[in-house]
Amino acid sequence: MEENLSRVKISDIASRAGVSTGTVDRVIHNRGEVAAKTREKILGIIRELNYEPDILASTLASKKAVRFASLLPASDEQNPFWAAPAEGIRAAANEIRHYGVVLEEHFFNYHDKNSFSSELQKVIDKKPTGLILAPVYSGETATGMELLKKLNIPVVFINAQVEEQENISYVGQDPFQSGMVAAHLLDFCIHDEAGLFIINITSETLGNTHILNREKGFRHYFSTNNAFRAGHIRTININSELTGEPNKTLEEQLKPQLTASPAGIFVTNSKVFHVASFLEKFNIKTAGLVGYDLLGRNQEFLRNGTIDFLISQKPREQGYKSFMTLFNHMVMKKQAAREQFLPIDIITKENLDFYINY
Amino acid sequence: MEENLSRVKISDIASRAGVSTGTVDRVIHNRGEVAAKTREKILGIIRELNYEPDILASTLASKKAVRFASLLPASDEQNPFWAAPAEGIRAAANEIRHYGVVLEEHFFNYHDKNSFSSELQKVIDKKPTGLILAPVYSGETATGMELLKKLNIPVVFINAQVEEQENISYVGQDPFQSGMVAAHLLDFCIHDEAGLFIINITSETLGNTHILNREKGFRHYFSTNNAFRAGHIRTININSELTGEPNKTLEEQLKPQLTASPAGIFVTNSKVFHVASFLEKFNIKTAGLVGYDLLGRNQEFLRNGTIDFLISQKPREQGYKSFMTLFNHMVMKKQAAREQFLPIDIITKENLDFYINY
């Protein structure tokens, strides 16, 4: 172990096979132009010697640029969530820039389906080596995936999964299971017989299987663990504008439906701060309020105690991992798992600080 | 961005300075034997051109082996915790093996101070390039650190911090803050006026500032948030054998002290399964039981509901990050933060599966 364990190299294989290194390289990379028997012989030796290429030497010698593209929702004040995944992607890109990988970032308007498909088309036109995609609109995603397949461009889905697509991997959370977590947390908080509320704040144009799965997981927990409560869960759907803000009428929509003091409330996405501010305004106390994601406004309400738990989905790591998945697939030739579920982080006031940069 | 952004290289600097690449290399690595004015000139150009070395080419050319050593407690059935950090270290080592970094693992008996110091001495004698150390015994650690300093061997502490040592970084959890988390979780669980118990299960020979800090954090939470409860917290110290098992008399020690049905119990380390099994045996119900770490036996009790929450400290990532810290410090020449606090993960039955490999 003292010496740099003398690995077998291309020249070893070449001399064993009685050919030149160039020929060995040709069979390693399937570049053709090699006689079948030469090829077999070399392949045999490679297996026998357990050859592993030296990636450093390889990327140094082949100065070809690998271009990875990302297409994510633009993050802004309405939509701060997406800043972190983008940052994670950049961090990964920076870490392995020595391998000659270049990142090309693209963004679309989260609330605009046309923006999604036109940006996706632009990305495809550039023919990147690989693509990280937030498949917010599933129909448009399917269309794009056909083109990408033809061009042989591998795709990693980030944050949301779309079924029946040939993405090489999905990096994100398990939404059903995170709903289960939310349910158990509320179960800890509540001790009387008041009812529970699930609040979905979304705009209808969005494909929201993600949110539906969270709700399903939540209900499933109680069906399994507490039949009485399972019978006292009401869902409230709030319509948010295309801008991402809930209607001016959030109050109007919410107030009549929030009959009496609720035991606990589960908000199925990051919009939980709207509910928190509503509760504060009308001085409504709940035993438990649970929502998603460490947005600045959510953090405020977590710290002041109006929100009890936030569930976080490692947005930065989603980005980092997506990029690395592509890198390992294309450069290191390592296959990734079809689904890479990230942990379902439970955040309280006390451990919040340790998650902010994740 | 299309082309592999043409970085400035040593030859660029050399030609600008009117010297050979060898000379530039000498000043870059401070190998001396360069005239002062040549040196200044080259340094100036390097700054001006914002030169960044190509680590790939560098490690390819200099085939010197970098040897990183680790010294951790041996993990066995009594002490399964330490398997994960070791695995994290190995994973990191494997990931960057192309950079010519070699890992030398060493282990000591967690419950034997002499084993610690003799193994530490062995490691030092081998003069590794860097060291990852679990500083379980603080006195012996201090002694070793003096030698390591003389040999100019950088050290990363993993899992526990020792104050006033010149380790380049600490990778682990913030114990005080994790006690706060435990307290808040129990605060969610309990709703009557029964008392709380803190149970420390340790052998006295161990330096356990870590555990004391967890207790402090726990008490601090209630002092701040709930004066009544703060006055009803009792600490029970259980003496565990040198083998790591609590005495046969765990029952005898615990039973008389666990007066009446406790509202909640906080076990300050991974031995919480002992308490869980005690509670089951005597059919004692608590509103909340919280402990540390995802040991197999703890997982069982979490799944069956006897344990409500486990706090996990990313043991695998502790290892991974420690190794990478050393690598970045020595090979990439990047400084690390003095303290790298890992998240305080809150685990329930529902999100457990997503943390097992972390």
Next chain:
DNA sequence: CTGAAAGCGCTTACAG
């Protein structure tokens, strides 16, 4: 179908 040679960016004796 195959080999010889130059080159990727940096490091390392060696000669002076």
Next chain:
DNA sequence: CTGAAAGCGCTTACAG
């Protein structure tokens, strides 16, 4: 104190 040259392991035209 400095330079010229060979080499790290792999890739890439080019010539045949």
